[in-house]
Amino acid sequence: MDCWVDGQPADALSLKDRGLAYGDGLFETIAVRGGQPLLLERHLARLAEGCARLAINADQALIRNELLTYAGAMNEGAGVLKLILTRGDGLRGYAPDPSAQARRILQGNPPATYPAVHAEQGVRLFPCTTRLSQQPLLAGLKHLNRLEQVIARAEWQDAEHAEGLMLDQAGRVIEGVFSNLFLVRDGVLVTADLKRCGVAGVMRAELLFQAESLAIPTQITDISLDQLQWADEVFVCNSVYGVWPVRAYAALSWPVGPLTRKLQTIARALLDV
Amino acid sequence: MDCWVDGQPADALSLKDRGLAYGDGLFETIAVRGGQPLLLERHLARLAEGCARLAINADQALIRNELLTYAGAMNEGAGVLKLILTRGDGLRGYAPDPSAQARRILQGNPPATYPAVHAEQGVRLFPCTTRLSQQPLLAGLKHLNRLEQVIARAEWQDAEHAEGLMLDQAGRVIEGVFSNLFLVRDGVLVTADLKRCGVAGVMRAELLFQAESLAIPTQITDISLDQLQWADEVFVCNSVYGVWPVRAYAALSWPVGPLTRKLQTIARALLDV
Structure with missing residues (x-):
């Protein structure tokens, strides 16, 4: 399944993304079964805490909706959904822009195969x-x-x-x-x-x-x-x-x-x- | 000036890049004057040490050549050249592929303007x-x-x-x-x-x-x-x-x-x- 960036199918990321430059962001790795992201509330709670502590502005309701929609469209409704949330694009320098909105990246993978x-x-x-x-x-x-x-x-x-x-x-x-x-x-x-x-x-x-x-x-x-x-x-x-x-x-x-x-x-x- | 990825003009990065996923890479921020990257040998030495310590495979001679070529083409031959070197694309999971070749990202910025x-x-x-x-x-x-x-x-x-x-x-x-x-x-x-x-x-x-x-x-x-x-x-x-x-x-x-x-x-x- 295609990746999504900010809700749109995409296969590439801006080179100015602060996730790349500084690791300035968060991620969640979510199991999906029956088209449902599992333990979703706990994943969202940890993500929201991370956003609060790093002062990353993100629309949590939008993220929830996107995770539900994406999981529902995954092959056979099963796999591993990875969400990467970055502080978005940046200029040169560490200073974060307090008004920047987070960038949402969704990646679908097949179910994990451990012995x-x-x-x-x-x-x-x-x-x-x-x-x-x-x-x-x-x-x-x-x-x-x-x-x-x-x-x-x-x-x-x-x-x-x-x-x-x-x-x-x-x-x-x-x-x-x-x-x-x-x-x-x-x-x-x-x-x-x-x-x-x-x-x-x-x-x-x-x-x-x-x-x-x-x-x-x-x-x-x-x-x-x-x-x-x-x-x-x-x-x-x-x-x-x-x-x-x-x-x-x-x-x-x-x-x-x-x-x-x-x-x-x-x-x-x-x-x- | 356009960014380069692996020697080619580009404005976007693979979503599978481990630099994004884990901050799995290195960078150098290099002043450019007269079309020359300044203190180049020291930047390259630190980069090479980073590659050795993180076991990132990179062609140091190729990196040197690209930095010289890119700097020579910068507007008025002056500015700040940023090199990001990542471990390249990855699959799910932290384990690095020992045979992976580093990805080279070059970004040119205007000269820094400090008071x-x-x-x-x-x-x-x-x-x-x-x-x-x-x-x-x-x-x-x-x-x-x-x-x-x-x-x-x-x-x-x-x-x-x-x-x-x-x-x-x-x-x-x-x-x-x-x-x-x-x-x-x-x-x-x-x-x-x-x-x-x-x-x-x-x-x-x-x-x-x-x-x-x-x-x-x-x-x-x-x-x-x-x-x-x-x-x-x-x-x-x-x-x-x-x-x-x-x-x-x-x-x-x-x-x-x-x-x-x-x-x-x-x-x-x-x-x-």
Whole structure:
């Protein structure tokens, strides 16, 4: 399916776009099934927060309508819809124009094809040496400055590792390269506090919400490698593949546990409409 | 003048470019006079280092030739030439294709028009509250992940501040938003160590080289706000405007000193061919 730029089919972008010049923008990667963008409200909420924090002017209602229309027109109503929202064209220099309107770019891709074994038997995480830098002003946002993820993902090429684990500069356990991480300890569902770095994933938010609905205790906190080692269960998640149990990381290993399976079932129901 | 993409006139970019998707690339902003790109070897050296560190495949000889040809064709042979080098098109996902060839984007702009008073009488630096994050893997490079500069530059709109000063997360004095910073103390020319963050500017490198040629002692080190306060002279520099004396920052102030003027004269000679 053609890409859209500001609601019109397009295959190219202005060379003056600030998304290109500075990574000055945000993105969302949205699973589509049955012609519907899944977890849409959560994607839109994160996008709106990003716009507010970066002072990017965007018409959220228009974005919602475009995502719905585009998803409905995707081949067989299924795939992965990527929205890139940039601050639009710029002149030379970093200063943003306070009156600039965001540019909306929609790209449709076929459904993601990960080996079923990742979800069924769990994955091994590559120990990335690339550490996440700490920047509270950008932490949590899915912005376009993603060089850390690019260099982390380039650390391994083998198929043995489905994901990589990233620590921050202080050695805290933060997230996967393209996933969030949870651990379970004594029945409590734990995920990293993302106030310094990391991307606050839509599936992470949804699973925290679902867990609370099921009266499963949750904790958002700093996680050390020691705490990871002593976890009863570990899993990663995102809004495209759902939940993958984590079987191993470096010399550590874990069984696939019952809470992981329960949340995986919930994620699967959300993503397989 | 038209932009060029991979050596051809163009006004648009592929929507799959990884420069847009992830800020996966580098840039150089080069002053042009008399049809010549100035400080070209230093720009090319920094670009080549960036390519090596990010594992971006680029034909450096081709880039040199294109910069020379493009600069020679600019209106009146003068202006600012911006080169953006991206990792080219990508599929979905962060993993870079190790065989991908870089995409070259050249953009010509008219000469920069800063008030002459900045260079003549010196500038006041805005005290940016945006702190630079520490990422040794990217430190020094002029890469496309520049959201920190965007949000720092958005902190002030008044014309009273020509530049802003950025500290790192630990409170060290690093650089301006679009400049490097030097101070002079007891005859020693001091600039920040950029091993954790910051952009290793081409004019910074050139002034360090020129100072050494003149037997002026230089020091690259961590700089505290205390050290800044007790400086005899302070100035900022880049490869477009040269050298601006710094007269004030928050409650601090400095006279315009003799070493600043000497290096400013050298920078002016380099930029006004």
